[in-house]
Amino acid sequence: MTNFLPVTMQELLETGVSQPDFVYITGDAYVDHPSFGAAIITRLLQSQGYSVAVLAQPDWHTVKDFTRFGKPRLAFLVTGGNIDSMVAHYTSAKRKRSTDMYSPGGRAGLRPDRAVITYCRKIREAYPDAAIAIGGLEASLRRFAHYDYWDDTVRPSILADSGADLLMYGMGEHQITELAQLLAEGVPIQEITDIRGTCYLTSPENTPWGGVQCPDYAQVCRDKKAYAKATRQQYDQQDEITGKTVLQRHGDKMLVQNPPAVSLTQEELDAVYRLPYQRKPHPMYDAQGGVPGIEEVQFSIAHNRGCFGYCNFCSIALHQGRRITCRSEESILEEAKKITEMPNFKGYIHDVGGPTANFRLPSCKKQAKSGMCVGKKCLAPEPCKALQVDHSEYLRILRKLRKLPKVKRVFIRSGIRFDYVMADEDDTFFKELVAEHVSGQLKVAPEHVSNVVLDKMGKPHIECYEAFQKRFYEITKSLGKKQYLVPYLMSSHPGSTLQEAVKLSLFLRDNGMHPEQVQDFYPTPGTISTCMYYTELDPYTMEPVYVPKTPKEKAMQRALLQYYLPQNRQLVLSALKQAGRQDLIGTKPNCLVAPEQRSDSQRSHADKNRNPHTKGGVSPRKPKHSSKKSRRS
Structure with missing residues (x-):
């Protein structure tokens, strides 16, 4: 017997329990570390005297795995994992990822698309009357009707789609504590409607008074202005002091979001981190190479x-x-x-x-x-x-x-x-x-250089970053160190025209930066920027927002961030011509790319004679540092 929670029926029986209070189902491999939400919730329940069995990455093709521990005494708890399962599976270009950092050996394909929905439906197939509560990032950010980038459509609340009984949004400790106590007292989950930080579906006649009703699911599907209005209403009610109940009708049901849970006190947060985590993946993954996601946080x-x-x-x-x-x-x-x-x-x-x-x-x-x-x-x-x-x-x-x-x-x-x-x-x-x-490089996130784009991102203007950058290198130089800033930069965010993208490429040129990886804007569920992407409106002003949407334009904006790569040459030429910046095409020191008619040997000769543009003599063709980027949603 390990010090992990039971992952097999035999391990459960060894604890003296034949029917667990809760079966916790997750789309991630089982890692008992407080950076994983699954570890926090399961350890918290254990500390309160409940028995918990962990079902990590079950085979969703049949119901067999979902019956491993039988029907739990109190409820199934379901999460997609540390990140949304669609983000885990697909790049911002909707290409299938070849790896999954939260799976053993980094192997892809061990969780389904839309994991929360799939898992809940399998539970219903096996145990039609089981209590099911969903939580974690995937459930939390899809709690209202939301634009789904992968389907390119508006989907209903994940609570309606999954058939679960209750949704816990946010950081979950208070919600799961109250829920477990009420279930243990014999209250049916369908009658648990007053826990802060939860959502439930009810008949319209049972809708609580005093809530803020946003446009319903049918409205936000057909009317982008209604979608933008709903997004603002939802965000404006997320404060634990001023936030009101939020309502959104879904057909013959009313989705009710109770006000947010109260934040943990410092004493409560300390107690969460004192729980007996093993701080590593379950040993059942050792033969498969462990779980790569632990490496950054262990x-x-x-x-x-x-x-x-x-x-x-x-x-x-x-x-x-x-x-x-x-x-x-x-x-x-x-x-x-x-x-x-x-x-x-x-x-x-x-x-x-x-x-x-x-x-x-x-x-x-x-x-x-x-x-x-x-x-x-x-x-x-x-x-x-x-x-x-x-x-x-x-x-x-x-x-x-x-x-x-x-x-x-x-x-x-x-x-x-x-x-x-x-x-x-x-x-x-x-x-x-x-x-x-x-450690040699400090990662910071200016994200862009155009103040037009930064305003749509909700970021400070670039002058602030430039002042920070100047001071960073002054201090670094005074210490006799060789250290560099690694700026996170994003292409194709709402508000970014090709002209704004060109400004970003010039910033990279002038600072001698050659980012090895660049991040395209990824319209993940529930964010204000995703609302802008879908509606082409700013939900706080209702003014139109330019959104680069075609694969060609997104590819051009991305290429401008790596204008120096030979494979990007044609895209950069097209982008500069379309942006009216032919002045940046040529062999002069300030140009980004050579004219189309020049031969490779001529371009090579021009590059060798190009003057450096950056402070300290850093050539943009051979920078002393590069910007690496690996970001999760």
Whole structure:
């Protein structure tokens, strides 16, 4: 018997249980690490005295796997995994991925498309009257009628599509605790309608009073203005203090979203991270090479939740929320000590972060009573005057981590909000970040350089990033180090015309950057940017938004980010001509690509004589650094 939760009936029987209280079904391999939502929810239930069996990546072609543990006493709990199953399967170009980082050996194809729906239907086939509750990112972001990029249509709430009884959205600990208690008391799941952070379907005559009713499923399918209006209404009600019940009719049923769950207190969050995680994949995967998804997080520490950065293309606001909650210093140090005792620890803590690494405070003091501002952003296009900026606690924690026995270095690899760093009048953190916590490259996310596009992204204007970049290299130089910024950049976001894409390529040229990977905008479920992509409207202004949608234009915008690659030459030529920038076609130092009629040997000779464009003499043809990008939704 291992210290993992039971994954077979034999293991369950060895615990003295023949019928588990819960069967937890996930589209990921079973990894008992707090970076995996499945681990947190199952360990939390176990700590409360419930028996839980884990069914990871069941074979969905028959019902056999779904009957492995029989019908649970209380409920089936279903999640697609750490990311949406369609994002796990397909690239932004809708090509099938060859690997799956959350599956044993990185093997693709071990979960179905639309995993939550498929799993729930198989449960219903095996046990028609079983209680089913769904949660996790896939369920959370598809809780309303939503545009589905892969079907290119509006799909109903995943609650209606799956046939589940209840949907838990957000970070789940409070919801699952209340749900388990009510089920244990004998309350039928169909009668559990008042838990915050949950959604349910009911007859219209049972609709609760006082809710905000957004356009119904039929309306948002036929009317893009109605879809945009619904998106704004849904986002505006996601604060735990000011958020109201949200209603959306689906045929003869009413979808009811209760107000968001209250954030965990620091004590509650600390307790979650004290649970007895094994911090590794189940050993049943050892022969298959383990689970690659653990590699980035095994020696990392999550110290916070939530993000008031509120980027339009990001799912965090609709899932974790904008409110910051943090673990205590003692909890973080306790986890770090556990990491240092792991047999394969080499002395390097890979990350001390979260959705945004350097947030430890609420964005302002008033939100404790008044909630987050509706329809406004704390940092974009400029920092709010009420913003609290203070890195001192985070810096104190990092210093203590560096002093732990067996710790050689402590890195920060998750997102640093450079605009928040620049808003801090005290640059002690900035200096120490560069001196102590960068492993050669620091990843930051300006995303674009055009302020037109950045406004649609909900990001700060490029002048802020340029100031950050200047200061980063000044500090780096003063320390005698060779370190580089790796900017995350995105092509084809709503608002990006070819002219805006050309501006981005010129920024790369002038800074000597040759990104090895580039990110096309990916219209993932539930985000504000996805609403813009589908409706071609800004849901907060209802003004038209230009959206690059054709494969040809998206390919041109992508090619402009890698204009120096020979295979992109024809696309770059087409893009520059279409954008009216023929001045960038030629052999002069400021040009991006040689004219079409020049031979390869002539182009090679011109490249050798091209002058560098960047500070420090970095040639754009042979940069000293490159931008690597690997991003999850």
